[in-house]
Amino acid sequence: xxxxxxxxxxxxxxxxxxxxxxxxxxxxxxxxxxxxxxxxxxxxxxxxxxxxxxxxxxxxxxxxxxxxxxxxxxxxxxxxxxxxxxxxxxxxxxxxxxxxxxxxxxxxxxxxxxxxxx
Numbered sequence: 088x089x090x091x092x093x094x095x096x097x098x099x100x101x102x103x104x105x106x107x108x109x110x111x112x113x114x115x116x117x118x119x120x121x122x123x124x125x126x127x128x129x130x131x132x133x134x135x136x137x138x139x140x141x142x143x144x145x146x147x148x149x150x151x152x153x154x155x156x157x158x159x160x161x162x163x164x165x166x167x168x169x170x171x172x173x174x175x176x177x178x179x180x181x182x183x184x185x186x187x188x189x190x191x192x193x194x195x196x197x198x199x200x201x202x203x204x205x
Contacts, residue, residue: 088146092182095134095141095153103143103153104130107169110152129167133157142186146174154183156190162198163191 095103105121107130112123133155134141140156152170156163165187170180191199 088177089148090179090182091145091148092186093143093145094138095143097134099143099150099153100131100134102150103169104128106150106152106171107167110169110172110175111167113172140187140190142183144170144179144183146179151179152183154187156187156194158194161196162200163194163196164200165191166201 108123109120112120115123117123130153137156137158140158142154143150144152144154150171151174152168154166154168156165165184168180168183170183
């Protein structure tokens, strides 16, 4: 299994959005994955806010997930991180943490948070 982490690209956005909805709806047990978040747009808005803080992960050349660093003034948030369910429990998501931590280390932050489920 070959894993590659890179910046998210504009041509990834639709697929990254579908992966986010599928992964979170699978986790929460929704019947219709595309109904998760309704018409909210977590992927495009975070991508547009800072292209250098939007990350993609590929497995064997296929988009498998994404992660973001989001700026809210003096607070920065990691996430949402999403991995396609086909790649769950394979150690894939840890590869998306490293570039986010590297990005956070370059920014002047006072507070950092994590978008996650309890």
